Amino acid sequence: MKSQRIRALSVKDLKRVVRDPAGLFMVFVFPMVLTAAFGAAFGNSSGVGAATYTVGFVDLDASQNHGWAEAFREGVEATGALVVAEYADNVTAHDDLLQGVIDAILILPEDFGDSVESFLAHPDDPGMWVNTTIGLAVDQGSMIVGAAVPPMIWQVLSSTLFGEAATSRPFPLELGTPAQVASSHLNQFDYMVPGMFAYAAIFTAMLVAQAFATEREKGLLKRISLTPTSSSEVILSQVVTNLILGAAQVLVVYATAYLMGFRPMAAGVGVAYAMVIVMFLVLCNVGFGLITASVVKSSGAATGVSFIFILPQMLLGTFVPSSPGLAKFVPSYYVTDALTSLFLRGAPLSSPVIMMDLLVVAVVGLATVVVGIVVFQRYGRG
Amino acid sequence: MVSNLVKRYEDVTAVDGLSFEVGSGEIFGLLGPNGAGKSTTINILSGVLEPTEGKAVVLGYDVVSESMTIKERIGVCPQEPAYYPHLTGRENIELIADLHLVPREEGRRRTDALLDLVGLGEASSRRVGKYSGGMIRRTSLAMALVNEPDLAFLDEPTVGMDPQSRRATWDLIRGFKERGRTVILTTHYIEEAEALADRVGIIDHGRLIALDTPESLMREHGAGNLEEVFIELTGRRIREEV
Numbered sequence: 099m100k101s102q103r104i105r106a107l108s109v110k111d112l113k114r115v116v117r118d119p120a121g122l123f124m125v126f127v128f129p130m131v132l133t134a135a136f137g138a139a140f141g142n143s144s145g146v147g148a149a150t151y152t153v154g155f156v157d158l159d160a161s162q163n164h165g166w167a168e169a170f171r172e173g174v175e176a177t178g179a180l181v182v183a184e185y186a187d188n189v190t191a192h193d194d195l196l197q198g199v200i201d202a203i204l205i206l207p208e209d210f211g212d213s214v215e216s217f218l219a220h221p222d223d224p225g226m227w228v229n230t231t232i233g234l235a236v237d238q239g240s241m242i243v244g245a246a247v248p249p250m251i252w253q254v255l256s257s258t259l260f261g262e263a264a265t266s267r268p269f270p271l272e273l274g275t276p277a278q279v280a281s282s283h284l285n286q287f288d289y290m291v292p293g294m295f296a297y298a299a300i301f302t303a304m305l306v307a308q309a310f311a312t313e314r315e316k317g318l319l320k321r322i323s324l325t326p327t328s329s330s331e332v333i334l335s336q337v338v339t340n341l342i343l344g345a346a347q348v349l350v351v352y353a354t355a356y357l358m359g360f361r362p363m364a365a366g367v368g369v370a371y372a373m374v375i376v377m378f379l380v381l382c383n384v385g386f387g388l389i390t391a392s393v394v395k396s397s398g399a400a401t402g403v404s405f406i407f408i409l410p411q412m413l414l415g416t417f418v419p420s421s422p423g424l425a426k427f428v429p430s431y432y433v434t435d436a437l438t439s440l441f442l443r444g445a446p447l448s449s450p451v452i453m454m455d456l457l458v459v460a461v462v463g464l465a466t467v468v469v470g471i472v473v474f475q476r477y478g479r480g
Numbered sequence: 481m482v483s484n485l486v487k488r489y490e491d492v493t494a495v496d497g498l499s500f501e502v503g504s505g506e507i508f509g510l511l512g513p514n515g516a517g518k519s520t521t522i523n524i525l526s527g528v529l530e531p532t533e534g535k536a537v538v539l540g541y542d543v544v545s546e547s548m549t550i551k552e553r554i555g556v557c558p559q560e561p562a563y564y565p566h567l568t569g570r571e572n573i574e575l576i577a578d579l580h581l582v583p584r585e586e587g588r589r590r591t592d593a594l595l596d597l598v599g600l601g602e603a604s605s606r607r608v609g610k611y612s613g614g615m616i617r618r619t620s621l622a623m624a625l626v627n628e629p630d631l632a633f634l635d636e637p638t639v640g641m642d643p644q645s646r647r648a649t650w651d652l653i654r655g656f657k658e659r660g661r662t663v664i665l666t667t668h669y670i671e672e673a674e675a676l677a678d679r680v681g682i683i684d685h686g687r688l689i690a691l692d693t694p695e696s697l698m699r700e701h702g703a704g705n706l707e708e709v710f711i712e713l714t715g716r717r718i719r720e721e722v
């Protein structure tokens with residue numbers, strides 16, 4: 099493994115991206131335009147006010163600790179992005195949701211207050227907790243509602259229960275006074291930005307698949323194999339190239355989002371963390387790209403087949419609304435989840451959620467790239 | 481040294497029991513029509529294709545078990561030039577120098593010299609995607625020689641070149657030999673083999689049907705050129721027209 103070869107091949111690939119208008123668009127212009135477009139549409143400058151979505155609030159809480167339900171409702175109203183419409187029953191609320199009168203429904207269960215109190219009384223003893231579920235229904239016809247409302251509600255819930263300082267800690271040791279969420283400065287665009295970092299990185303799969311398929315098609319892999327360059331050096335150079343591009347994409351997305359009004363908590367350390375976790379997502383997608391390049395016959399087919407890996411990540415793990423259960427099967431979900439905690443909830447890097455997300459993406463990323471290398475060396479060199 | 485080399489693709493035998501030796505400092509021409517097995521032989525000898533049967537030793541190393549060592553000391557100009565269209569002529573040549581671990585300054589010096597020799601000095605900063613076919617051929621030749629190999633495999637190096645470029649390429653190959661290097665050259669141009677090769681192996685249907693100096697072959701078969709030798713041996717022409 100010689101650094102001179104890896105450097106030369108990486109520089110060659112970087113020049114391809116920079117000099118090819120299509121590559122330049124895909125890697126830099128597309129994430130920039132996407133971020134700017136969403137910022138213009140849903141950011142502060144869009145003219146879309148904070149009170150945009152109407153949430154039907156069905157309070158079924160029959161416990162003696164009803165004060166928590168009221169605090170929660172006030173927290174929802176305080177977001178500024180959500181307007182609460184109270185309903186006496188679930189059926190009427192669903193009818194209005196179906197007819198487009200409201201955008202989402204929030205149903206507090208009968209034991210909501212008891213559940214909160216049980217947690218406050220025994221924060222370290224899950225066996226004493228009253229487990230319950232808050233019902234949430236959103237208008238599936240609206241992509242934006244599906245993407246923006248659930249994280250807002252989650253944030254209100256966690257802030258109401260735990261206070262602002264510990265919002266990303268699933269089992270806090272200290273509990274603050276029930277507080278109102280102070281998220282009125284956040285708009286829909288803010289909730290989308292974490293997913294945009296992942297969104298840009300997942301297209302690495304397509305770029306890698308295209309690069310290898312094209313080089314094989316044009317006899318360039320064979321040309322390189324006429325030199326004493328090992329296939330490991332060729333693949334590692336692609337990894338290096340895409341890590342550099344991934345880091346640049348993080349900066350491009352962040353800078354564009356910042357220009358569009360995105361003001362996250364933990365900005366400095368957040369960008370550094372974003373780079374690290376996106377690097378692992380890039381690794382994962384280099385692996386997907388190698389697998390794609392191994393099974394396709396042409397560079398044209400590489401583009402199409404790579405979407406087998408891109409689409410699930412895009413639809414389940416970025417800012418596009420998705421089923422939370424399925425989302426946990428795609429690596430991009432963990433990137434979006436971690437960056438949401440970091441940028442929007444101000445969680446510290448040491449928080450379990452952020453550490454666990456990084457661990458998952460790192461393990462999946464390394465495993466996928468190893469599988470990709472093995473598959474490509476066996477079937478993809480042509 | 482090539483001994484009883486065979487390469488089969490399912491029911492097609494591309495190389496059929498080839499045996500010959502090439503001496504150090506020699507230009508050895510493999511002459512034959514398209515599809516005769518010349519490029520397959522080059523691919524085996526340069527370590528990118530494994531033979532079905534037989535043995536080949538290049539620069540003292542086995543082509544199957546020691547191919548990486550061989551690749552460090554050879555240069556290959558493929559029949560179909562492979563190049564990066566988004567890189568300039570200079571960048572393509574320097575890339576191959578880097579892959580051969582030529583020190584960067586030395587790589588630049590050699591690239592400059594080769595660009596002048598192949599007549600691409602002025603076009604060196606243009607992307608190869610904008611080059612003509614002949615210019616691409618000359619770039620490919622420079623890419624093959626930038627590591628100053630002990631042995632160069634030149635597979636149809638002058639196809640598509642104008643007569644002037646072809647003569648310049650011949651001079652380049654002769655100069656390479658004068659520095660004590662070895663060349664294995666495939667061609668279906670009779671005059672190229674006659675002008676350059678110390679010895680010629682004539683291949684047809686994967687088999688070596690004649691091997692000697694051009695003069696000896698012509699004398700032996702009472703022929704005025706190698707084309708007539710080929711007709712004498714096979715009853716066919718090597719190519720319809722030059």
